[in-house]
Amino acid sequence: QKEVEQNSGPLSVPEGAIASLNCTYSDRGSQSFFWYRQYSGKSPELIMFIYSNGDKEDGRFTAQLNKASQYVSLLIRDSQPSDSATYLCAVIDSSYKLIFGSGTRLLVRP
Amino acid sequence: DTGVSQDPRHKITKRGQNVTFRCDPISEHNRLYWYRQTLGQGPEFLTYFQNEAQLEKSRLLSDRFSAERPKGSFSTLEIQRTEQGDSAMYLCASSPTSGSYNEQFFGPGTRLTVL
Numbered sequence: 658q659k660e661v662e663q664n665s666g667p668l669s670v671p672e673g674a675i676a677s678l679n680c681t682y683s684d685r686g687s688q689s690f691f692w693y694r695q696y697s698g699k700s701p702e703l704i705m706f707i708y709s710n711g712d713k714e715d716g717r718f719t720a721q722l723n724k725a726s727q728y729v730s731l732l733i734r735d736s737q738p739s740d741s742a743t744y745l746c747a748v749i750d751s752s753y754k755l756i757f758g759s760g761t762r763l764l765v766r767p
Numbered sequence: 768d769t770g771v772s773q774d775p776r777h778k779i780t781k782r783g784q785n786v787t788f789r790c791d792p793i794s795e796h797n798r799l800y801w802y803r804q805t806l807g808q809g810p811e812f813l814t815y816f817q818n819e820a821q822l823e824k825s826r827l828l829s830d831r832f833s834a835e836r837p838k839g840s841f842s843t844l845e846i847q848r849t850e851q852g853d854s855a856m857y858l859c860a861s862s863p864t865s866g867s868y869n870e871q872f873f874g875p876g877t878r879l880t881v882l
Binding site for chain 2: 661665689691693699700701702703706708745747749752753754755756757758759760
């Protein structure tokens with residue numbers, strides 16, 4: 658059974674701090690990894706994807722991938738109250754479907 | 768640039784009734800996916816099309832569920848004889864097949880409530 662694990666949270670950080678969200682996955686063959694943001698009652702919104710070991714930066718967001726340890730993380734710098742949402746980690750399997758974790762709820766305190 | 772659209776956005780039905788949802792993918796995207804999401808969980812895969820061909824169905828998709836994508840454009844998901852356990856958000860996503868890492872973009876979802 659392919660699995661993606663996330664801490665459900667909530668992760669609470671003050672405004673302006675760095676929020677660090679983590680995800681582990683079980684399938685060593687996984688190639689591509691995705692972070693989605695989901696506001697309450699809304700659908701998931703793609704933030705970033707990463708496929709190579711190391712870091713990938715996009716604005717205030719940095720995705721980090723370590724295939725040897727089978728973990729993916731998302732760092733959000735200068736966190737804003739508008740970043741408060743559930744962050745979903747997902748991996749692509751060999752038949753192109755996404756396997757999601759259950760999400761980590763992030764709260765950014767003003 | 769229009770994104771993925773879904774209709775209706777909300778559906779309330781009585782147990783035993785049939786419902787049908789529609790998804791219009793991003794126009795140049797060949798792949799179309801259906802997922803289901805319940806409260807506190809991540810989306811779960813239901814089925815996927817490449818053009819008009821349905822290539823995979825999850826075991827979550829019982830005999831009461833059927834999906835089509837005629838002509839490889841929009842898709843419909845029908846649930847027959849709805850049960851209370853079918854209450855969930857039904858999400859559609861699409862992705863291109865070339866020059867991408869299969870980034871999937873989601874529509875706004877259809878929230879189904881079965882009374």
